[in-house]
Amino acid sequence: MNPSKRILCRRTFLKYGIGAAGLLGIGGAVAMRLRHRPSPAAAQATAHPFAYELDAWRQTDPQLIHYEQIGQIRSPHADPRRIAIGPEDQLHIAAGKYVSILDRQGNAGTDIALAAEPRCLAVAADGTIFVGLRDHLEVYHHKGQRTAVWESPGRKTWFTGLAVGENDVFAADAGNRLVLRYDRSGKLIGRIGEKNQERNIPGFIVPSPFFDLEIARDGLLRVTNPGRHRVEAYTFNGDLEFAWGKASAAIDGFCGCCNPISLAMLSDGRYVTCEKGLPRVKVYGADGTFESVVAGSESFAENAKASAVETSDGAQGGLDAAVDSQGRVYVLDLVAGDVRIMRRKTGLTGASALELKGGIKPQHGCHA
Amino acid sequence: MDATPKPEAPVSRRNFIRGGVRVAAMTGVGGLLGTLAGRSTSGATLWQIDPQKCLRCDKCATECVLQQSAVKCVHAHAICGYCKLCTGYFNPEPNDLNTAAENQLCPTAAIKRKFVEDPYYEYVIDEPLCIGCAKCVEGCNRFGNGSLFMQVRHDRCVNCNECAIARVCPGDAFRRVPVSHPYLLKTVGH
Numbered sequence: 427m428n429p430s431k432r433i434l435c436r437r438t439f440l441k442y443g444i445g446a447a448g449l450l451g452i453g454g455a456v457a458m459r460l461r462h463r464p465s466p467a468a469a470q471a472t473a474h475p476f477a478y479e480l481d482a483w484r485q486t487d488p489q490l491i492h493y494e495q496i497g498q499i500r501s502p503h504a505d506p507r508r509i510a511i512g513p514e515d516q517l518h519i520a521a522g523k524y525v526s527i528l529d530r531q532g533n534a535g536t537d538i539a540l541a542a543e544p545r546c547l548a549v550a551a552d553g554t555i556f557v558g559l560r561d562h563l564e565v566y567h568h569k570g571q572r573t574a575v576w577e578s579p580g581r582k583t584w585f586t587g588l589a590v591g592e593n594d595v596f597a598a599d600a601g602n603r604l605v606l607r608y609d610r611s612g613k614l615i616g617r618i619g620e621k622n623q624e625r626n627i628p629g630f631i632v633p634s635p636f637f638d639l640e641i642a643r644d645g646l647l648r649v650t651n652p653g654r655h656r657v658e659a660y661t662f663n664g665d666l667e668f669a670w671g672k673a674s675a676a677i678d679g680f681c682g683c684c685n686p687i688s689l690a691m692l693s694d695g696r697y698v699t700c701e702k703g704l705p706r707v708k709v710y711g712a713d714g715t716f717e718s719v720v721a722g723s724e725s726f727a728e729n730a731k732a733s734a735v736e737t738s739d740g741a742q743g744g745l746d747a748a749v750d751s752q753g754r755v756y757v758l759d760l761v762a763g764d765v766r767i768m769r770r771k772t773g774l775t776g777a778s779a780l781e782l783k784g785g786i787k788p789q790h791g792c793h794a
Numbered sequence: 795m796d797a798t799p800k801p802e803a804p805v806s807r808r809n810f811i812r813g814g815v816r817v818a819a820m821t822g823v824g825g826l827l828g829t830l831a832g833r834s835t836s837g838a839t840l841w842q843i844d845p846q847k848c849l850r851c852d853k854c855a856t857e858c859v860l861q862q863s864a865v866k867c868v869h870a871h872a873i874c875g876y877c878k879l880c881t882g883y884f885n886p887e888p889n890d891l892n893t894a895a896e897n898q899l900c901p902t903a904a905i906k907r908k909f910v911e912d913p914y915y916e917y918v919i920d921e922p923l924c925i926g927c928a929k930c931v932e933g934c935n936r937f938g939n940g941s942l943f944m945q946v947r948h949d950r951c952v953n954c955n956e957c958a959i960a961r962v963c964p965g966d967a968f969r970r971v972p973v974s975h976p977y978l979l980k981t982v983g984h
Contacts, residue, residue: 475856476852476927476929478886479886480936483886483887634875653878675886683937684875684937685937703936703937
């Protein structure tokens with residue numbers, strides 16, 4: 427080998443030196459960049475350092491979702507508030523200043539025009555429709571003719587829930603935080619749920635106008651007590667029998683300050699509950715044990731963005747649910763203005779297997 | 795009798811300066827009074843937040859030219875549900891419903907919780923502690939009645955011509971209001 431070739435000339439030395447320095451510089455810059463790149467969490471924190479974090483509860487474990495959507499119906503009128511199922515599974519939707527009756531397929535039928543916004547709704551076994559306006563109840567024939575207007579119990583009354591049985595009509599009055607019991611002619615015959623230490627009744631806490639009730643097949647009333655995050659069972663005479671529910675943002679509890687906001691009952695005594703804030707519809711067993719999710723927060727994107735309004739009317743948020751004779755759950759989204767028809771997924775084991783067979787008599791008299 | 799008028803004495807420099815100072819002082823006082831009078835007329839405006847447009851972001855806390863923002867959380871007690879589990883006061887999943895710091899939502903503990911009667915609690919804003927982050931407002935509006943909301947407090951606001959918060963407000967919630975009605979308060983619907 428020629429020794430002269432082993433000697434590095436100045437030009438070559440400089441060429442390699444500059445090249446190496448350039449590479450080092452680029453490498454260093456990349457390393458610095460990577461080192462100082464904020465983590466996704468840090469980037470989020472920087473973007474909104476005072477964020478109110480609910481993301482952990484906005485996604486539902488897919489294993490817990492036991493229902494699938496099989497249909498969707500647009501509310502016939504704007505500003506829907508409540509939904510009820512009739513004796514032949516007709517859909518009754520209270521929206522705007524109307525009660526609209528739709529057939530099983532969602533085709534529009536009778537439209538009943540009202541003088542004011544309906545706040546709650548119940549359909550009796552004979553198809554008679556009971557409508558709660560803000561401070562009084564009205565009764566309509568299933569063809570749409572008004573047959574009675576009941577006297578208002580008082581100026582502070584704010585009806586938000588109705589249930590009708592064979593001989594009784596129960597109205598949840600959020601303004602006075604109690605349930606009023608009427609006979610079918612409109613005569614007031616009882617007041618249920620007023621705070622009474624001797625009867626061990628703690629009283630209803632209703633911070634916002636969401637207060638609902640149902641008549642269960644065991645002959646007891648089921649009433650939401652949103653401020654206590656539970657459902658309470660009362661006899662028709664007003665004795666508190668039992669209660670269940672707990673406050674929690676977790677899926678098995680009721681989130682926020684005041685939930686559940688509405689209630690429906692499956693034919694076997696299980697409950698369908700609706701919540702606001704984290705809009706979700708869930709099923710609880712007859713003993714109050716959490717069972718499954720009908721639809722989680724991720725299913726109600728627009729609803730999840732909605733929040734309280736200036737007048738605390740409660741019109742801009744929330745969900746309502748009703749159950750038909752086949753055990754399908756109809757979920758009314760007050761913000762999106764539509765009804766989602768949810769059916770229990772096939773292949774699941776559990777108490778609701780009966781629902782899939784059909785033939786179960788409808789839950790007459792339950793508004794939702 | 796001598797009818798010849800006496801010639802007027804020329805204005806001395808001292809008198810000229812004295813007169814000039816008087817005129818300048820009177821002009822200054824007049825201008826000051828005019829400015830003060832102008833401020834109190836109905837034409838003057840202030841910055842305020844429309845609660846219906848407020849998106850409860852944190853810009854009020856971070857963008858105000860003042861070291862501690864002039865925007866504060868205020869509380870409409872008539873709308874409040876006096877909840878035991880107030881979502882404006884507590885974290886979404888508190889360990890317990892007590893005043894322990896780890897359960898509180900407010901980063902500066904600016905909301906005071908006071909027992910009223912079972913199961914009701916009153917919540918009061920300690921304004922000097924409030925930094926205007928709107929975290930409590932989001933919690934209250936998300937789940938509750940929305941009785942907590944943001945307002946520009948005029949005892950602190952310097953009423954900039956171009957409000958630094960209004961410039962970046964994502965809800966475009968800032969607007970000019972007349973001095974005679976400086977606040978946009980929430981009302982009870984029933």
